[in-house]
Amino acid sequence: MTAILGNEKALDIPRGPVTATVIVMGQGDEDVVLTAHAIDAGTTVRSPRPTTVQLIDITGHVELGVEPRAGGVFAPGTLLLLTLRGTEGTEVRLPELDVAGRGPRTLVAIDVCDERTLAVAAVNPRGERPLPPLAAAARSEGRARLGVDQTEQTVHLAVLVDLSASMRLALADGRVAAALDVIAGLSHVIGEGRELTAWLGLAEPIAVPASEARLLAGATVEEAARHGSGIGFRAAPRRSLAASPSVTYIVTDGVPADLADLPISGPDTHHLVLTGDGFAAPAGLPASTLPATGGRSAVDHLLTTPGALAELVASMLAAVPIAAHPAVTRTVDGDH
Incomplete structure (x- = not known):
């Protein structure tokens, strides 16, 4: 089951391990680092590669974000696609995001609802204001x-x-x-x-x-x-x-x-x-x-x-x- 993470509300997914991956559209993946910040020390975070984060035991609030590997801001034309995969075949995607010229930013927050459920919400739901x-x-x-x-x-x-x-x-x-x-x-x-x-x-x-x-x-x-x-x-x-x-x-x-x-x-x-x-x-x-x-x-x-x-x-x-x-x-x- 694949769900698109919209602007209005959080999505519920089964509680369990979550793997997050960011794909860089039109640019090399080597320019982007996917980050995870866990408030609760009980959450296990692994990063097998710069564009992937594995959350093994989610026990509290976690924020997922991206940052340019070299610091500063993302290069012109940088478009990101973030996907979270959980248990029972669940998949949550964030709509394609233009981060050109932007610095590090938080994209998604994950919270524990109860013993069986996690809530996933977009932190920056609205994108750039349109310009010519x-x-x-x-x-x-x-x-x-x-x-x-x-x-x-x-x-x-x-x-x-x-x-x-x-x-x-x-x-x-x-x-x-x-x-x-x-x-x-x-x-x-x-x-x-x-x-x-x-x-x-x-x-x-x-x-x-x-x-x-x-x-x-x-x-x-x-x-x-x-x-x-x-x-x-x-x-x-x-x-x-x-x-x-x-x-x-x-x-x-x-x-x-x-x-x-x-x-x-x-x-x-x-x-x-x-x-x-x-x-x-x-x-x-x-x-x-x-x-x-x-x-x-x-x-x-x-x-x-x-x-x-x-x-x-x-x-x-x-x-x-x-x-x-x-x-x-x-x-x-x-x-x-």
């Missing part, structure tokens, strides 16, 4: 760069998109959308991971209606088209765009005229995301460049050009005050 391909790749790259699923302390993220007439091409060819997708992905590592504050920049900022991170690029570009371009862009508006501590990413095609008004230190920092490679940010102000791609999709360029996304993500993390501070991996992360 580039945002998901940026999320994985950010986790790999920091070595954690999500930083212990989050910062508030805001995006200010320059609506000057010179930005029309970057809006039309997808470079602005690509930058927004990367920021959306990073928000799941360093930010709130749910909503981002997006603004359109003219003389005064115009708020983009709140949306989930996965919808950020589309909502912002659509709102920009509705308002059209203008003059008088201010990179340092008179009003605060995010709660403190914060990082405001300014997507523009040149160095703003009011650059001197931007704070570059303290709890609230700014970071230029330049959509052209003909400008250089002044010393002291973090900046990233998303160069023109000669008509090629900026999303495709970042996803397929070796090192392009890694370089962009590394530079975009430079503005984050907590990036250099200790962080933790969240193994029970709800819906992040």
